[in-house]
Amino acid sequence: MTTPALLNIDNVTMRFGGLTAVKNVTISVGKTDLVAVIGPNGAGKTTLFNTITGIYSPTEGSVTLDGQKISAKKASDITKLGIARTFQNIRLFNNLSVIDNIRIARHTRINYSFFDGIFKTKKYRQEEKLITEESLKLLELFHLADKKDLLAKNLPYGAQRKLEMARALATRPKLLLLDEPAAGMNPTETKELSELIHFIRDQFQIAVILIEHDMNLVMGIAEKIFVLDYGNLIAEGAAKDIQNNPKVIEAYLGADIDTGH
Amino acid sequence: MDYYLQILSNVGIFITLTLSLNLINGYCGQFSLGHAGFWGVGAYASAVYGVFFALPIDPTLNMIIAVSIGFLAAALCGLLIGIPCLRLKGDYLAIATIGFSEILRIIIMNTESIGGPRGFTAIPKWTNAYWVWGMVVLTTIFMLNLKRSAFGRAIISIREDEIAAETMGINLFRYKLFAFIIGAGIAGIAGSLVAHDQQFLHPNNFSFMWSVSILVMVILGGQGSVTGSIVGAIILTILPEVLKLIGSDISTWRVSIYAALMIILMLTRPQGIFGPYELFEKKRMQKGRA
DSSP states (O other), rough: OOEEEEEEEEHHHHHTTEEEEEEEEEEEEEETTTEEEEEEEESHHHHHHHHHSSSSSSSEEEEEEEEEEEESSSSSHHHHHTTEOOOOOOOOOSSSSSHHHHHHHHHGGGGOOHHHTTTTTTHHHHHHHHHHHHHHHHHTTTTTTTTSSBGGGGGGHHHHHHHHHHHHOOOOHSSSEEEEETTTOOHHHHHHHHHHHHHHHHHHHEEEEEOSSSHHHHHOOEEEEEEEEETTTEEEEEEHHHHOHHHHHHHOOOOOOOOOO | OHHHHHHHHHHHHHHHHHHHHIIIISSOOOOOOOOOHHHHHHHHHHHHIIIOOOOSHHHHHHHHHHHHHHHHHHHHHHHHHHHTOOOTTTHHHHHHHHHHHHHHHHHTTTTTTGGGGGOOOOOOOOOOOOHHHHHHHHHHHHHHHHTTTTHHHHHHHHHOOOHHHHHTTTOOOHHHHHHHHHHHHHHHHHHHHHHHHSSOOOHHHHHHHHHHHHHHHHHEEEETOOHHHHHHHHHHHHHHHHHHHHOOHHTTTHHHHHHHHHHHHHHHHHTTTTTOOOTTTTTTGGGGOO
């Protein structure tokens, strides 16, 4: 990592009563890095995402974005500071149109007041026009522009995943967190997805962290991989090193009893 | 003629109430069952102004003051009730709001200076059906414009998915509270109109059953639909009067007819008459898979 760190997760521990979901994890991510967090089910990956995005506040340790401490802030404020995410089980605004899903994501950058909206002032009309134009542009990038008036719930599964990413990007993040973006996708879709993630990083010049179980995807695109197991960070490094790391193999396949060490 | 004018006023008042509850229940998705309480607070607050503090000025100006007082009093109650209650969700919020609205009613019931259980009488007649329908028009425009602004979209996104809304940078509590306060305030305006139209108030006119009736109007029309609220309120306000014309025995069955209507509706059209859409809104979004 040559670029200065954008996100610093410093010794973060997250406890739920007696259960420690994330234990003393330290991760740092640069400005345009594309990294992955992997680990067996229940390793604490999503919990780590939830602590970064403010859904949980870490029990110990701190998270800083661009040098600013975010670990005690509200989720909505953290979005304002530049972290966006998608969810493992898609969370779109199902009964709203595709374009409204994007428009809502611009919420933190609305430049007209409540009264402008109620009285439909000139400022409101200009701003709304701009919002619609920008939202359409974003949808075009994701090849969703022709579906802009459909209800989000009527989109096919793959398009819903794409819309969720587009919506996250509409908040203009510096860091995008993708929680299992390839879940439920076939190999062709997964391949498209990896191109899309690359494209997002290059186009928007942002950092991307993804949680993923699909190793082809992870090994193919992640510049750096962090491996969690039972809440502990057991390995970090490039794809090659991770694949051959005995601790990682043990976490996924279990300890090899025959070697007797 | 007076009878029909009275029904016309009632319809307008219930449209206003239904629209205001639609903001809380339909737009924001918060299940409040205390709306009659805010209605009552607005009614009594503006009646208190009319009886004890009325200025010697034109009734129209006095009515503007009374309506403002009704709005502010109910909105203040909305704020005070909303802060603790809006941390709750779903059924729990419904129960908490029932509790608070009943507390408000019982406080009114036990305050002798405003009539207590005998009712509040001799409220000056400052308003008429024109006022009521003027308010209906203003509330309708407000609700439609809100829906099309970023602030309305933020409120609606909370209904759709709270966690996703928060992740989009929307402060959940602030917007829930905002919807709750404005909804309560508009109900207070409706209260003010009732007070100065009928010139008599009784605490039992603002009981829990009325909260349910208003909610039924919202659901019948379609949660989130302005057109739906208007149609729902019209149907359910006029229906009992029509039943009265058929025979006085039937009007005692009003509640049963409500129930039967709700069952039929929920079986055949669970999203309400209009669903979340407006009358002239293109149904393009209902097209199937692309």
